[in-house]
Amino acid sequence: MQHIRNFSIIAHIDHGKSTLADRLLQLTKVVDERKFVEQYLDRMDIERERGITIKAQTVRMPYEYEGQTYILNLIDTPGHVDFTYEVSRSLAACEGALLVVDATQGVEAQTIANALLALENNLVIIPVINKIDLPAANVERTKKEIEESLAIPADEAILISAKTGENVEEVLKAIIEKVPPPSGKPDGRLRALIFDSWYDAYRGVGLLIKVVDGIIKRGDQIKLMASQKVFEVEEVGYMSPDPVQAENIMCGEVGYIFAGIKDPRDTRIGDTITKFKEEAETPLPGYKEPKPVVFTGIFPVEGGEFEKLRDSLEKLRLNDPSVFFEPETSKALGFGFRCGFLGLLHMEIIKERLEREFGLELIATAPSVAYKVVKTNGEIITIKSPAEMPNPNLIEKIEEPYVRAVIMTNAEYVGDVMELCQEKRGILRSMNYLSENRVEFVYELPLAEIIFDFFDRLKSKTKGYASFDYELIGHRESDLVKLDILINGEPVDALSMIVHRDKAYRRGRELVSKLKELIPRQLFDVPVQAAVGSRVIARETIKALRKDVLAKCYGGDVTRKRKLLEKQKEGKKRLKALGKVQVPQETFIEILKVKEG
Amino acid sequence: MEKFRYHRKHLLKFLKSKKANFDFESLYIHIPFCKKKCLYCDFYSVSDKKGSIKNFFDSLKAEYEEFRSLTDLSSIKTIYIGGGTPSLLLPEEIEALSSSIFSFNDFEIEEFTFEANPESIDLAKMVSLKKIGVTRISLGVQSLDDEILRFLGRIHSSEDARKAAREIKNLGFDLNIDIIYGIPGQTFGSLVDTVKQVVYLEPDSISAYALTVKKDTFNGLPLKSSEAYFEEYLYIVEFLRKNGYRHYEVSNWAHDGKESKHNLNYWLRKNYLGLGPSAASLIDDVRFSNEPSVTKYLTNNSAYFLEVLNEDQILLERFYLAMRTSLGFDISQSVTLNVEFLKEFVNQGLLEVSDNRIVPTDRGMFVLDSIVASLIA
Ligand SMILES: Nc1nc2c(ncn2[C@@H]2O[C@H](COP(=O)(O)OP(=O)(O)OP(=O)(O)O)[C@@H](O)[C@H]2O)c(=O)[nH]1
Ligand code: SF4
Ligand SMILES: [Mg+2]
Numbered sequence: 001m002q003h004i005r006n007f008s009i010i011a012h013i014d015h016g017k018s019t020l021a022d023r024l025l026q027l028t029k030v031v032d033e034r035k036f037v038e039q040y041l042d043r044m045d046i047e048r049e050r051g052i053t054i055k056a057q058t059v060r061m062p063y064e065y066e067g068q069t070y071i072l073n074l075i076d077t078p079g080h081v082d083f084t085y086e087v088s089r090s091l092a093a094c095e096g097a098l099l100v101v102d103a104t105q106g107v108e109a110q111t112i113a114n115a116l117l118a119l120e121n122n123l124v125i126i127p128v129i130n131k132i133d134l135p136a137a138n139v140e141r142t143k144k145e146i147e148e149s150l151a152i153p154a155d156e157a158i159l160i161s162a163k164t165g166e167n168v169e170e171v172l173k174a175i176i177e178k179v180p181p182p183s184g185k186p187d188g189r190l191r192a193l194i195f196d197s198w199y200d201a202y203r204g205v206g207l208l209i210k211v212v213d214g215i216i217k218r219g220d221q222i223k224l225m226a227s228q229k230v231f232e233v234e235e236v237g238y239m240s241p242d243p244v245q246a247e248n249i250m251c252g253e254v255g256y257i258f259a260g261i262k263d264p265r266d267t268r269i270g271d272t273i274t275k276f277k278e279e280a281e282t283p284l285p286g287y288k289e290p291k292p293v294v295f296t297g298i299f300p301v302e303g304g305e306f307e308k309l310r311d312s313l314e315k316l317r318l319n320d321p322s323v324f325f326e327p328e329t330s331k332a333l334g335f336g337f338r339c340g341f342l343g344l345l346h347m348e349i350i351k352e353r354l355e356r357e358f359g360l361e362l363i364a365t366a367p368s369v370a371y372k373v374v375k376t377n378g379e380i381i382t383i384k385s386p387a388e389m390p391n392p393n394l395i396e397k398i399e400e401p402y403v404r405a406v407i408m409t410n411a412e413y414v415g416d417v418m419e420l421c422q423e424k425r426g427i428l429r430s431m432n433y434l435s436e437n438r439v440e441f442v443y444e445l446p447l448a449e450i451i452f453d454f455f456d457r458l459k460s461k462t463k464g465y466a467s468f469d470y471e472l473i474g475h476r477e478s479d480l481v482k483l484d485i486l487i488n489g490e491p492v493d494a495l496s497m498i499v500h501r502d503k504a505y506r507r508g509r510e511l512v513s514k515l516k517e518l519i520p521r522q523l524f525d526v527p528v529q530a531a532v533g534s535r536v537i538a539r540e541t542i543k544a545l546r547k548d549v550l551a552k553c554y555g556g557d558v559t560r561k562r563k564l565l566e567k568q569k570e571g572k573k574r575l576k577a578l579g580k581v582q583v584p585q586e587t588f589i590e591i592l593k594v595k596e597g
Numbered sequence: 598m599e600k601f602r603y604h605r606k607h608l609l610k611f612l613k614s615k616k617a618n619f620d621f622e623s624l625y626i627h628i629p630f631c632k633k634k635c636l637y638c639d640f641y642s643v644s645d646k647k648g649s650i651k652n653f654f655d656s657l658k659a660e661y662e663e664f665r666s667l668t669d670l671s672s673i674k675t676i677y678i679g680g681g682t683p684s685l686l687l688p689e690e691i692e693a694l695s696s697s698i699f700s701f702n703d704f705e706i707e708e709f710t711f712e713a714n715p716e717s718i719d720l721a722k723m724v725s726l727k728k729i730g731v732t733r734i735s736l737g738v739q740s741l742d743d744e745i746l747r748f749l750g751r752i753h754s755s756e757d758a759r760k761a762a763r764e765i766k767n768l769g770f771d772l773n774i775d776i777i778y779g780i781p782g783q784t785f786g787s788l789v790d791t792v793k794q795v796v797y798l799e800p801d802s803i804s805a806y807a808l809t810v811k812k813d814t815f816n817g818l819p820l821k822s823s824e825a826y827f828e829e830y831l832y833i834v835e836f837l838r839k840n841g842y843r844h845y846e847v848s849n850w851a852h853d854g855k856e857s858k859h860n861l862n863y864w865l866r867k868n869y870l871g872l873g874p875s876a877a878s879l880i881d882d883v884r885f886s887n888e889p890s891v892t893k894y895l896t897n898n899s900a901y902f903l904e905v906l907n908e909d910q911i912l913l914e915r916f917y918l919a920m921r922t923s924l925g926f927d928i929s930q931s932v933t934l935n936v937e938f939l940k941e942f943v944n945q946g947l948l949e950v951s952d953n954r955i956v957p958t959d960r961g962m963f964v965l966d967s968i969v970a971s972l973i974a
Contacts, residue, residue, distance in 0.1 A: 012703055024875070097888075116851065155831075213755060223974075311884075312693060421759045474729070523939070523942065523945065523947060523964050523967055524945040524947075545823065545961070545964055545967060546823040546824050546826065546827035546964070547807065547823040547826045547827055547963055547964065548823075548963075548964045548965070548966045548967045549807075549847055549962065549963055549965040549966045550809075550966060551806040551809050551848050552806060552809075552845070552848065553847070553864075553918070555625055555862070555863050555869060555871055555876070555877045555879070555919055556871070556876070556877035556886060557876065557879075557888075558884070558914060558918065559877070559884055559904065562910060562913055562914050562919060564966075565913060565917060565970060565973065566910070566913070566971065568970040568974075569970070569973055569974060572951060577937075580937060580938065580941045582971065582974075590795070
């Protein structure tokens with residue numbers, strides 16, 4: 001146990017964690033050089049396409065140091081704020097953390113947030129200043145920022161280039177010398193923390209665990225302390241980075257097990273594994289459940305795929321316990337789920353993973369946030385979808401989540417950024433010129449305003465020269481109303497939204513005219529209305545289709561006509577009915593995408 | 598069902614293997630020649646005769662003889678000679694059709710229609726038509742505005758049409774007049790004028806077709822809007838109703854009892870035999886049609902497209918075809934319809950339901966294809 005080191009690599013997004021991990025994998029020779037690719041641990045297609053890490057990855061690396069073989073367990077973590085929960089789970093399996101800081105960027109929001117998480121977990125932090133090969137690298141300033149904002153002595157920081165490999169050996173040396181070995185009780189009763197899991201089509205649920213006390217081996221009868229379920233261990237092993245079977249996982253080590261668990265609901269990340277009949281007294285601390293902040297309705301395109309979607313969500317939740325879901329029914333979309341996410345990127349990624357990994361075709365409704373509604377009878381409820389909004393006369397007040405947003409841009413775009421934030425109901429808290437050309441704004445903004453198209457518009461207004469970070473700062477009272485869309489007199493639940501009263505009129509008008517454009521003409525006039533409560537605030541009419549019939553249908557025309565009908569009938573299967581109005585699937589998806597603009 | 602190409606003898610062999618005797622109710626004969634192709638036309642016809650009518654008749658006879666081996670054709674009640682321009686045939690050729698090929702007088706015919714164009718029909722031909730048993734002449738008038746006739750590429754004048762119509766009536770034939778509406782460049786007034794003059798000619802039945810072309814322009818002008826078509830259609834509907842014509846199919850009106858029996862057979866899905874290039878036939882679950890090629894036809898070696906339909910397809914055809922007519926569709930037949938839409942269409946005045954039948958209204962007939970597509974979804 002003295003020769004085990006468990007550590008995570010943490011940093012702000014893009015500061016070079018995965019690139020550093022690459023170098024460590026090469027130095028310890030765990031990956032065949034011929035199979036090596038950049039950012040080796042970013043294994044999902046979606047990670048490689050976007051060039052970011054989404055899932056933490058574990059690798060066991062044996063390493064020879066001063067005549068002694070050490071076992072180094074590395075966990076590469078994501079840097080994006082939406083995946084902080086991945087980081088915090090990884091940290092619980094470690095005794096140390098490499099805090100990577102990009103020397104060209106310096107300390108950024110997630111550098112601080114992740115360093116604080118490491119401190120909370122009592123980890124030893126080793127600062128690593130990266131990208132020193134770049135001309136723009138400013139090592140001195142970075143050191144100063146590390147000291148000032150994190151109170152970590154920066155003269156101990158290791159200066160590296162993860163890209164060229166310069167000085168990376170020093171990192172390994174520091175891990176061995178500075179990170180303490182794990183401190184569990186090898187002879188104690190088994191306690192292992194489940195810090196990640198996934199679903200394998202053949203073997204069922206795979207669990208990534210850190211054995212804190214005792215030892216776990218094949219054939220053991222184990223019990224999951226929260227669910228109280230008992231299983232027999234069928235396989236144990238290490239990630240290297242592919243699974244490699246082993247005899248056992250010893251105290252202090254990180255590895256995986258399969259225990260014939262078929263039902264994803266039987267396990268939970270953060271649960272403690274102990275031995276059946278030799279149970280530990282108390283479970284390990286586990287994790288705080290993260291609170292979702294962005295919500296959307298997710299529905300299968302094919303109505304029959306609801307069960308498959310449920311099954312897929314359950315399997316996916318093994319791999320990402322921060323995904324929240326509960327069944328939801330929509331008149332327009334049928335059966336689906338209201339899903340909650342830790343942020344917009346998280347939402348996008350999960351929807352994409354569901355489609356890719358589980359072969360589903362999905363429709364998502366416009367994202368919304370969680371509102372707190374204080375009712376006239378004093379009751380306080382949290383609503384996650386417009387459909388849950390009580391009648392206006394039962395509402396005392398509504399509170400919505402606000403964020404503190406830090407926006408950095410070039411001086412020339414100051415006006416554009418301010419205009420955008422103004423429109424998004426932002427309150428300017430500060431504005432600093434970091435240099436003659438760099439400006440930093442701090443705004444307080446309603447989360448609901450930024451989940452629409454804030455980032456896209458910020459990027460286009462600043463031609464890409466803006467960075468944007470936000471954190472939640474709690475709920476505030478706002479004058480909000482529910483905007484309903486009625487097509488042919490019937491409200492379409494999937495199109496309802498909660499908006500600020502001042503914006504209801506404009507959004508209503510925009511939506512209605514967009515719908516008029518998108519919805520194909522029907523056989524009768526179709527009114528499209530936007531309404532707040534019973535008051536209609538915008539209205540358009542889709543004029544009836546006047547002519548659609550084959551003028552001649554004699555002996556030779558019947559076959560052609562029948563073929564056309566057969567084709568239409570096929571096509572109609574993919575039509576969505578909004579009340580008695582039919583729109584093609586594609587149009588409906590287009591309608592759901594209708595944004596502010 | 599797959600569509601197959603069959604040579605005639607294989608087609609006949611296949612058909613014989615299905616059934617010994619076929620009870621065709623209607624016979625269609627296609628004369629694929631026109632003097633000049635009209636600009637809007639998508640019928641199969643050629644403007645050069647590719648040899649003599651005599652050669653064509655030889656091939657027609659050959660085809661007819663072969664199909665006679667399938668059936669004695671005694672069940673045939675209606676005959677329709679269409680085209681092309683059948684009225685291009687000379688009086689002796691018209692008579693030869695009967696004397697050397699069909700012996701029309703042997704059939705027990707209830708209705709025998711012959712298509713004619715104003716410039717090529719005359720008294721002598723009409724006398725020949727009388728001789729072979731024709732009861733009804735369908736006259737391609739299209740418009741009674743000479744400027745519009747020229748624009749359509751027609752080679753007759755409005756006066757030709759009026760004259761032909763009067764002679765047809767005088768000789769005691771039933772008269773059907775074809776007109777076209779929705780013509781780009783035609784004013785509403787000009788259309789109104791044509792409709793009024795047509796009614797003044799006192800035809801027994803009228804076919805009014807919405808101009809249909811594949812492109813979005815016609816002869817250099819953009820097509821009329823669907824609203825403009827609708828306005829003209831509504832005028833025709835109203836005016837013809839006031840004058841005692843019943844709207845019995847999407848594009849057809851008639852005095853009571855003067856509806857085309859032959860065409861109704863198509864819409865009631867009765868069996869019919871079609872002869873000549875491009876002609877189509879129906880026998881129960883089998884549809885076949887002759888290759889649209891005069892050249893091939895003259896070699897007696899043209900191919901037939903054959904299709905065998907399943908139950909669902911037959912039902913779909915029954916539904917669609919019946920819905921085109923004022924008879925409508927008997928709901929008790931086992932077809933699954935979208936009840937929500939059915940109700941809404943009734944609400945909106947596009948359909949009526951009575952005595953277990955769904956019947957399209959005048960407005961409904963004009964968007965019938967969409968109605969049917971919605972109802973079967
Ligand atoms: N020049 C230079 N580029 C580097 C260095 N380290 C990383 N990069 C580049 O920086 C970009 C981001 O590197 P990653 O390793 O993916 O960063 P990350 O921290 O893992 O990013 P996330 O996982 O998305 O948070 C890539 O284009 C790397 O090639 C370095 O030392 N020098
Ligand atoms: S005369 Fe009739 S068949 Fe011949 S081209 Fe004109 S419209 Fe077509
Ligand atoms: Mg990474």
